[in-house]
Amino acid sequence: MGKFLIRFSFLLILVAILFAGYTWLTLQWSYSEGDRAGYIQKLSKKGWICKTWEGEMALVTMPGTMTEKFYFSIRDESIADKLNESIGKRVVLEYEEHIGVPFSCFAETSYFVTGVKTVQEVPPL
Template sequence: MIQRTRRSPLLILIGILVVAALLFWGWAMATLNFSYSEGERNGFLQKFSKVGWFCKTWEGEMLLTSMPGAIPEKFHFSVRDDAVAAQLSAAMGKRVTLSYAQHKGVPTSCFGNTEYFIEKVQVQ
């Protein structure tokens, strides 16, 4: 007779958790490394700060330049690079052009509160 060995429920649980962690990591890396769209926005940097209870992220707001008399539109963005964050802090209140990459489906706000991540800053 063939005797079956029974797997420990703890071993099965650990295996499920490892697979779940690998899937989460793979999804996060895919969404952060492949952009949905890229572009530039031009306007006045209105707000920029490091926010969050547990995961501190750089978040900002820019008033987009528009036609005279029109209601200005706000562009909310996140920054992952500390060097870019330093440039933005120095450019508060100035007219800037922001180069961004849009990353859809980022799994948690620990990477940023928006899907628009700034990659380059040009002060005008």
């Protein structure tokens, strides 16, 4: 019985280490990177235990056209503060896409904003 408990404990520790390594890898390695421009419609801090900033941006190509929504997450508090200051203005979000993050505790989406730039309004046609 003692050998069984030792082997079982070793197996549990090994599984925990592998899972932690996988989680670290998904948060560090990005599948894609890019920029999206639009207007922030919603930004809120959500979560029961792990609070994350979650947002929604309207991607407007031309006035009067149908808008597409871009859902994103923010892990850095300073970026969230910068984005809060830019609400109502046209912004460009720099993001990284992380696929396979195991828990929503890290974010609700796979798109993590890494930078924010305020841009000039698009002149009317």
